[in-house]
Amino acid sequence: MASDSLSSGALSSTQNSSASNMALGTQAADDMSRSFAMTSKLDAVIAWGRRNSMWPLPYGTACCGIELMSVMGPRYDLARFGAEVVRFSPRQSDLLVVAGTITEKMAPILVRIYEQMLEPKYVISMGACASSGGFYRAYHVLQGADKVIPVDVYVPGCPPTPEAVLDGIMTLQKMIKDHTPRPWKDNWKNPYEQA
Numbered sequence: 001m002a003s004d005s006l007s008s009g010a011l012s013s014t015q016n017s018s019a020s021n022m023a024l025g026t027q028a029a030d031d032m033s034r035s036f037a038m039t040s041k042l043d044a045v046i047a048w049g050r051r052n053s054m055w056p057l058p059y060g061t062a063c064c065g066i067e068l069m070s071v072m073g074p075r076y077d078l079a080r081f082g083a084e085v086v087r088f089s090p091r092q093s094d095l096l097v098v099a100g101t102i103t104e105k106m107a108p109i110l111v112r113i114y115e116q117m118l119e120p121k122y123v124i125s126m127g128a129c130a131s132s133g134g135f136y137r138a139y140h141v142l143q144g145a146d147k148v149i150p151v152d153v154y155v156p157g158c159p160p161t162p163e164a165v166l167d168g169i170m171t172l173q174k175m176i177k178d179h180t181p182r183p184w185k186d187n188w189k190n191p192y193e194q195a
């Protein structure tokens with residue numbers, strides 16, 4: 001009986017002390033919030049959110065598409081950059097990753113997908129084929145995605161290493177952070193639209 005009352009007394013004293021700690025913590029937080037204020041520019045906060053939550057649409061048409069998959073996997077872990085939420089719907093994506101050879105037949109589809117993405121949107125051209133047609137100097141291969149859509153970052157290689165793709169993502173993040181002007185994007189016109 002005595003030990004019961006002792007243990008219930010100990011319990012109640014622990015509860016009391018945790019309640020008073022909470023009160024002290026709240027008081028300290030209140031005092032702290034009065035003693036300083038954090039300021040930032042709204043566009044800096046928005047850019048912070050944008051660059052750390054890009055949702056990529058992988059337009060993988062060839063071997064580079066396979067390499068891109070490894071960037072998403074646990075070893076390279078694109079999630080560290082907040083860009084692992086892959087979407088196959090242009091209306092839910094803001095980062096188009098062109099990974100592979102683009103034929104002339106595919107080009108209008110690529111343009112349509114780009115147009116369906118919401119603003120602000122960005123494009124990474126991954127690998128030699130997407131950036132310049134690669135070794136396909138042929139009539140049926142588009143000699144670079146930038147012939148039809150505005151490209152922000154080119155990642156070299158055949159295929160590029162996952163590290164190079166991550167470097168491309170970080171380059172794009174820096175561009176968003178610095179509000180880098182993008183005349184190639186601002187002056188872009190759909191090449192398939194009649195003038």
Ligand code: SF4
Nearest residue numbers: 063064127129158159
């Ligand atoms: S750049 Fe090389 S790896 Fe990438 S799609 Fe072209 S041939 Fe394949």
